[in-house]
Amino acid sequence: MISSDLRKKEKRLFEILERAGSLLVAFSGGADSSFLLAAAARVLKDQTAAVTADSEIHPSGEKERAVRVAKKIGVRHEIIHPAETRLDGFLANPEDRCYLCKKNLFKQTRRLAEDLGMAHVAHGANVDDLSDFRPGARAAGEWGVLSPLADAGLKKSEIRALSKKMGLETWNKPATGCLATRIPYGTPITQKALSMIDRGEAALRAAGFEDCRARHHGETVRIEIGRTCFQRMLEPEMSEKITAAFKKIGYAHVSLDLEGRAPGPGRGPWKTRDPRQKY
Structure with missing residues (x-):
């Protein structure tokens, strides 16, 4: 059973997505980005697309899972190859490694959005992420990447609850990360x-x-x-x-x-x- 408070957050999310007009979702196939993509597809329909990074820094099988989920949601799905290991300084593994990675990813994603005629790029950051150490969030801000889930006030547990309600197979998928x-x-x-x-x-x-x-x-x-x-x-x-x-x-x-x-x-x-x- 979904609480009235959570229903309000869901409504707020839909309003945020509607204002976006069109959206390219940075899509890993995890719980957060899958819910964001499904919600955007419901609101914006064919003005929604997904982009997934195929890279050696991601667990094997994640790209294939993302392809399957995007197909079920029914949106256009693009694959890019960020080649993070070729970035200056990345292999040295500095504390801003995530920033270097996300900066490169969002740069490529923004370029793809322009090619597809999408007004905005969004990623699946949620409220819980705001209190965590996330150097990549700085890159999102620099490239104007939207965070609709966080802006709607949604926590991870709430995203899982709404994902289950929508019938998404990712509702209980553990986070994998890089x-x-x-x-x-x-x-x-x-x-x-x-x-x-x-x-x-x-x-x-x-x-x-x-x-x-x-x-x-x-x-x-x-x-x-x-x-x-x-x-x-x-x-x-x-x-x-x-x-x-x-x-x-x-x-x-x-x-x-x-x-x-x-x-x-x-x-x-x-x-x-x-x-x-x-x-």
């Missing part, structure tokens, strides 16, 4: 590391740990899963299976982060550290 975020700031990003992380998280998901992270620390991987999954992970057969999978990938040591994975602003395994080191 693979580079699994590498500590200051540690160089390499193709090998990205591949190891991607393969490791794929192994975790295949074993049933959908909301997971494989944090890369050289020869050591630090696995993050929810605390409610600890018992299953520590069953002898499962722990042996996961350890073998990561060692086959190339890790010498496989560890489980005992703080667990707790998504959300200001929470999770970085909570006792400098928040800028959230990765």
Whole structure:
């Protein structure tokens, strides 16, 4: 059951989208951008399009999932190739890595919007993101990228509730994010590391740990899963299976982060550290 307050926020979102006139949505296929795209398609119809970045810094299978979701929503869908690893300074993994990435992405997205005759570009930032460390938000501001979900006052949990109401398959999809975020700031990003992380998280998901992270620390991987999954992970057969999978990938040591994975602003395994080191 949707509360009256949430209905008001939904109405506010539709009004914001209607004022936009036409919209190109930066679309990852995750819960936030899928809901934004579906809402925009409902309001603006064929004046809505989606654009997805196909890149080696994104988990394998994400582009294919985005293509499937966009097709179900019924909008024009473009694929771009940002080539983040070729950006000056990106591979050094500085604290403004996300800014460098998003600046490049929004520059290309803005250019595509102009080619398609779309008045605006929007991304799926929500209210919860505003209290989080998001260097990429600066790039969105610089390129005039709209944040309709945040402007409507929508939180992540509310987006999931509205997505479920709309019948979107992404309503409960865990956030995935960029693979580079699994590498500590200051540690160089390499193709090998990205591949190891991607393969490791794929192994975790295949074993049933959908909301997971494989944090890369050289020869050591630090696995993050929810605390409610600890018992299953520590069953002898499962722990042996996961350890073998990561060692086959190339890790010498496989560890489980005992703080667990707790998504959300200001929470999770970085909570006792400098928040800028959230990765």
